[in-house]
Amino acid sequence: MWISVRDRLARLIDLFWDDLTLYIESVVFDAQEQILNRAADHRALAELGPQPMCCGPRWLRAKLLYSYLPFDISIFGQIKSPFFLLLTVISITPMFGIRVAFFTLILLLIIAGRPPDEYQMVTFILTFKGAQFLSSGVFMACLAAVKYYMCVKPGGTHTCDTEGPGVSQDLVTSSVDFFGSCLLVWIAFLLLPCSRSFGGVRDIAEEKESKSEVSGCCHDYDPGRGGRLAGLLGYDLCCFLVSCGLIYYLTMLDVASRGELQNALDQDLLVDLQRWQFRSRVFFGRILYGLLSLFPS
Incomplete structure (x- = not known):
């Protein structure tokens, strides 16, 4: 194995082991607090x-x-709430920019805390990327397979220009979903240094004392907020650029097959934006971006 790959894998294993150790310690501590009836997180946070x-x-x-x-509720408790199920369906709807609009609203509500909560900001980023993997990745990939199966007819004919994947979605809403999926998480990440940690029984007394001193969003600026999210967001940006590169490469291949001169190529490139093939390419670019979002989520 290459030395650079081996060293990187060793660092990743060490980081994972440290996170697993901290998680187990926190679970054991919380269990002890529950047994001793000293877990007052809920009551203390309710008084803030x-x-x-x-x-x-x-x-x-x-x-x-x-x-x-x-x-304070696990996913098993959340799925018992019809309102949570409704919000989940909205959050994984990739058509018409519904998913991006929903998470934009969630981000605005978190920021309205002034300053926003660090836990909510980090959870927002991870939840958004997880929803993108399920909706733009898995769901749209299955939809593309079904659409292609339905639009290809016997005898070598097809109706993919009207029934193919992504053809029925207009370019504006597709672009909103595609670019918004990258832009929103970066906005949340750039706002993380302005956030604060309000939860936890260990810090509740200090938070009560210092809450009255907070006068602005960036009163307690800390560039270390979010931990190792910077690396994950860098990976997400690379995935976004790879998806854009795929759309550009497929577009140039199709345009070059129809034009011989550079002038004709430029004219065909402008005309190609109005073709059904371009909407289909954007559809597959969104699928690739969504599937690659599995790692950050």
Whole structure:
């Protein structure tokens, strides 16, 4: 094995082992606190901040964030809530820019905390990439296979220009989903240094004392927020560029097959943006980007 690959694998294994050790220690500590009846996280966190007025803007914000990103409920408890299932369906809908619009709303609600919570920001990034893998990756790949099977007819004919994958989706909403999937997570990552950690029974007293001193979003700027997310976001950017490269490469292959001179090539390139083949290429670029999002999620 190459020395560079071996060293990188060794570092990844060490990082994974450290994270696993910390996770096991936290689980054991929480279990001990539960046995000794000293786990007061919920009561202490409930006392933080003023009580929002029922059905007011802050109440709606808290209700939506707690329903989708709760701090004290596992996934097995969340799936019992019909509201959570509805939000999950919305979050994995890749058509018409619905998924990007939903996560934009979630990000705005998190930022409205002033300063935003570090746990919620990190969870937002990981949840968004996981939803992208399921919707733009797995779901759209299955949809593309079914669409191609249905549009190819006996005798060598096809109706892929009207029934093919991605043909029915307009270029604007496809571009919103494609570029928004990269832009939103980077906005959240760049805002991480302005976030603060409000949860945890170990730090609850310090947070109560310092809460009154917070006067702005970046009052407590810390570039170390988010841990090793920088490497994952760098990988995500590379995946986005690879997907853009795939769309560009397929477009140039198709255009070059129809034009011989450079002028004709440039004219065909502009015309190609209106063809059904280009919408299909964007569709497959989104699939590739979604499938490659498995690692960051």
